[in-house]
Structures are given as C-alpha cells and as structure tokens.
Amino acid sequence: MATYVFFEETIHDQGGETSVDVELGRSSFYPEDSIYLSVDGKTVIMDRATAQRFVEAVSAVGRYHGFVD
Numbered sequence: 001m002a003t004y005v006f007f008e009e010t011i012h013d014q015g016g017e018t019s020v021d022v023e024l025g026r027s028s029f030y031p032e033d034s035i036y037l038s039v040d041g042k043t044v045i046m047d048r049a050t051a052q053r054f055v056e057a058v059s060a061v062g063r064y065h066g067f068v069d
Contacts, residue, residue: 003027003036 007024023038027045035051037044046054062068 003025005023005025007022010019010021012019021038021040023036023043025036026033027036029036029045032048034048035046035054037046037054059068
C-alpha cells in the first residue's frame with residue numbers, strides 16, 4: 001500500500017484531559033486512490049464519494065472559522 005501522510009499529530013482537547021492520535025493521508029491500497037483516516041490506531045480508507053463529502057465538510061468548517069478562504 002502506497003501512502004502519503006498529510007497530517008500526523010496527537011490532538012489534545014482544550015480542557016487538557018483527552019487526546020487522540022490522528023493521521024490523515026492518501027492511500028493506493030485499493031484500485032481507486034483515496035483518503036485514509038487513522039484515529040488511535042484504527043484506520044479506514046474511504047471510498048471516493050465519502051472522501052469527497054469528508055473534504056467538503058472539513059473545508060466548510062475551516063471556512064466558518066476563517067482558517068481557509
């Protein structure tokens with residue numbers, strides 16, 4: 001499986017009591033390249049339709065907070 005990691009970090013809750021390990025990238029494990037998401041060691045490789053909805057949702061919340069144009 002070829003992967004390219006775009007994000008890999010332990011994310012801590014603002015309250016400081018909870019954290020999760022998150023990794024996000026692209027995977028070519030299946031014939032159709034797509035996005036993979038790993039949270040606390042549990043990984044899913046999204047089908048293209050789900051990946052598109054995921055990207056749209058993350059982009060929307062980023063725009064809402066002024067992180068992206």
